[in-house]
Amino acid sequence: MTTETLRTETLPAPYPASLTARLDPGLSRWLWLVKWLLALPHFVVLAVLWVGYVVVSVVAFFAILVTGRYPRPLFDFAVGVLRWDWRVAYYAYAALGTDRYPPFTLADAPDYPARWDVTYPEQLSRGLVLVKWWLLAIPHFLVLGVAGGIRALIGLLTFFAGISLLFTGHYPGGIWDLVVGLNRWALRVSAYISLLTDEYPPFRLDQGGAEPVPQS
Template sequence: MSHPLPAPVRVTARLDAPLSRWLWLVKWILVIPHVVVLFFLWIAFTVVGVIAFFAILFTERYPRALFDFNLGVLRWSWRVTYYAYGALATDRYPPFSLGEEPDYPARLDIVYPERLSRGLVLVKWWLLAIPHYIVVGFFVGSWGYGWWNGGLVTVLAIIAAVILLFTEKYPRDLFDLITGLNRWVLRVAAYVTLMTDVYPPFRLDMGGPDPDPELP
């Protein structure tokens, strides 16, 4: 009996407890150093992505060093997102790191592709991903340097924080939903930045653990 290939993008999250009732009110100040660094990292991310585009077009490969760098930027952004207003689900300050950071409560892994399609690289980010852009636009509002701005995810995270303020508990159902929305966004981000040819599913996989058990 054959088994499906594992999904290339794995997003995991752990809800920390206890959480401060008040810290979320000032996290917008605390993450400023990360925002500054991520501003420049995302400029580099874009340049690396352009180089990778041509590398894939001519060689069918995403150069491993470039892949690891861009994966590091996405990991850094996801950790800041999780700490700040894309989840507010941890009070542990994000490390200034492009590395995996396995002990941090928010993790992102993308399987390195040995081969990528030359044809897909020409259309995936501007044509094939359009349906996902519509959905993700509703989720995040607009991209920020490390968290989402003005969309459903931010609204739900702030609602969870207000409930935390009065009850000292972060609602588990809201956590599962917020993580699922972020998981969708990160899957799309990996696809449109050419890091995988596997089309993101139109599926809301809620909860902290990634639903794909095949990935380590």
């Protein structure tokens, strides 16, 4: 086995839950002040979708327990809800990274600056489904609960970015990288506890808009 082979084998494989984002240039200085209002129609729809998400997750739990498979239509719905939520979050309260209004769709929107997808697993562990969504995820819950919760931290960082936009017209790149990285970590954990994948989320803050890829 060559040194090159050893180096390649030690590189982490891409996580099956993928979050990408693009910071739009020329963001409005003031629009972020009213985005919570503009996004209200999305919040209403998402409130209904999240109810469906919970029901789908319960049905999927028993389906995986019996068959070892997440029914594909239910999987696509669950991923779509998380995708929709991420787009709205990126627009409004968890990044402020774009002024483009999010589309009303569960499907992927390739031209939108915030995207989310999960590779469909052909087979899932029947045993893990009993413990991964609460017991195995506890270490991540503890890490993400530091500093009053990751959502609070993301909200604070996004607020600082909004203040910077208001007074300078500039979104600090370091804050954006960190905000996207924190959202990526949280959504990876969400995918895991939602039974969408058996692959344990890495304890790694991958910052920036692109998912890390193995380098040869």
